[in-house]
Amino acid sequence: MNRQFETSKEYAMHLDLIDPLASFRDEFYLDPETIYLDGNSLGLLSKRAEASLLSSLEDWKQYGIDGWTKGVTPWFTLSEKLGALTAPLIGAQADEVIVTGSTTINLHQLTATFYHPSEQRTKILADELTFPSDIYALQSQLRLHGFDPEQHLVQVKSRDGRILEEDDIIASMTDEVALIILPTVLYRSGQILDIPRLTKEAHNRGILIGFDGCHSVGAVPHYFDEWDVDFAFWCNYKHLNAGPGSVAGLYVNKRHVGILPGLTGWFGSKKDKQFDMEYTFSPAQGAGSFQIGTPHILSMAPLKGSLELFAEAGIERIREKSLICTQYFSDLIESELAGLGFEIGHPREDKRRGGHICLEHLEAARICKCLKEEKIIPDYREPNIIRLAPVALYNTYLEVWETVQTLKRIVKDKQYEKFENKREVIA
Numbered sequence: 001m002n003r004q005f006e007t008s009k010e011y012a013m014h015l016d017l018i019d020p021l022a023s024f025r026d027e028f029y030l031d032p033e034t035i036y037l038d039g040n041s042l043g044l045l046s047k048r049a050e051a052s053l054l055s056s057l058e059d060w061k062q063y064g065i066d067g068w069t070k071g072v073t074p075w076f077t078l079s080e081k082l083g084a085l086t087a088p089l090i091g092a093q094a095d096e097v098i099v100t101g102s103t104t105i106n107l108h109q110l111t112a113t114f115y116h117p118s119e120q121r122t123k124i125l126a127d128e129l130t131f132p133s134d135i136y137a138l139q140s141q142l143r144l145h146g147f148d149p150e151q152h153l154v155q156v157k158s159r160d161g162r163i164l165e166e167d168d169i170i171a172s173m174t175d176e177v178a179l180i181i182l183p184t185v186l187y188r189s190g191q192i193l194d195i196p197r198l199t200k201e202a203h204n205r206g207i208l209i210g211f212d213g214c215h216s217v218g219a220v221p222h223y224f225d226e227w228d229v230d231f232a233f234w235c236n237y238k239h240l241n242a243g244p245g246s247v248a249g250l251y252v253n254k255r256h257v258g259i260l261p262g263l264t265g266w267f268g269s270k271k272d273k274q275f276d277m278e279y280t281f282s283p284a285q286g287a288g289s290f291q292i293g294t295p296h297i298l299s300m301a302p303l304k305g306s307l308e309l310f311a312e313a314g315i316e317r318i319r320e321k322s323l324i325c326t327q328y329f330s331d332l333i334e335s336e337l338a339g340l341g342f343e344i345g346h347p348r349e350d351k352r353r354g355g356h357i358c359l360e361h362l363e364a365a366r367i368c369k370c371l372k373e374e375k376i377i378p379d380y381r382e383p384n385i386i387r388l389a390p391v392a393l394y395n396t397y398l399e400v401w402e403t404v405q406t407l408k409r410i411v412k413d414k415q416y417e418k419f420e421n422k423r424e425v426i427a
């Protein structure tokens with residue numbers, strides 16, 4: 001959409017005044033001196049997430065082992081309950097979603113389940129811009145089948161190092177491909193892939209397709225059932241604010257109900273059979289069967305409070321504000337930072353732009369260090385990328401405006417020269 005913004009501070013304050021989600025900011029722990037723009041790497045703690053974590057701790061204190069079946073949210077069914085609460089964010093039915101594992105583990109689980117090489121179809125199709133952990137996982141899955149990843153993992157190339165063209169991906173869907181794994185939103189440029197189109201083209205060629213939703217779940221609505229995606233997986237610590245290392249999520253389309261998980265364990269059992277302790281595995285119906293061992297209750301508990309906030313705010317409204325914020329950010333950068341060496345790396349079109357913006361600059365590493373010194377928290381990615389996420393539930397338009405003014409000062413006055421142009425341990 002082509003929105004028009006003014007560049008004044010008063011206008012930023014006006015946008016905050018008319019922001020329908022403004023009240024959600026009070027739900028979060030924010031340092032009033034700091035502008036936090038790293039919610040796409042680690043979302044902030046909300047009071048609700050804290051409360052649901054404390055409630056699970058309280059259940060442990062009070063009930064000991066009986067916390068599995070007693071208390072406000074009995075632990076034995078917490079993964080299923082949180083799956084059901086996540087379902088509206090991804091356009092799925094409750095029993096197609098489960099909260100379990102981590103992103104990388106879930107990718108292993110789903111690849112172990114859905115990658116069935118045949119004589120002709122042995123290859124896995126991914127892309128060259130995806131998150132490295134996904135590639136490591138796919139390489140090892142290929143090795144487990146006795147295949148050389150060099151030959152059997154195909155990574156679609158980007159024409160400009162930022163964006164993937166759907167046409168290029170589709171052209172790589174050959175009759176040697178057994179499985180496709182792609183990101184919903186690219187972690188650097190923030191590009192959204194055309195998931196329904198890619199899914200349709202994959203299915204037309206008899207190929208299964210799954211998506212890594214780490215950078216989209218909680219920022220962008222998904223309609224996985226309607227799009228007929230085979231499976232998906234994501235983390236809950238980025239846009240979903242469930243805390244560092246919080247337990248992840250996975251979705252398996254109901255079309256695949258009954259498929260035996262590649263990696264099985266007792267928590268994938270039918271709930272009423274699990275404690276029969278039989279040596280024959282009785283898998284749960286639906287996504288629950290993809291669980292492996294005992295759920296990490298304390299790493300999962302904050303998600304409950306957090307998902308309540310998402311239900312109240314509504315993912316469509318979150319997306320609407322996020323799109324306005326990222327376009328406002330880009331427009332201000334173009335008008336205020338012209339001639340200062342910045343390039344915009346994210347897509348301009350709404351339908352191709354995720355929840356963060358991507359700024360490129362030769363001095364990106366030390367510009368990020370300067371921003372931090374100014375109490376603005378960005379996210380640096382090698383070699384020249386500054387990612388900034390204006391999060392709909394807790395960032396303001398005024399913060400976006402102030403960030404652009406600070407960037408201008410840092411680069412105009414070469415304030416960054418006092419730092420080395422090198423990343424920190426956690427960039």
Ligand SMILES: *Cc1c(COP(=O)(O)O)cnc(C)c1O
Pocket residue numbers: 102103104105130131133134183187212214215235
């Ligand atoms: C953050 C992220 C991961 C991280 O995987 P973990 O197993 O949670 O450490 C994987 N893939 C993508 C696309 C990510 O953005």
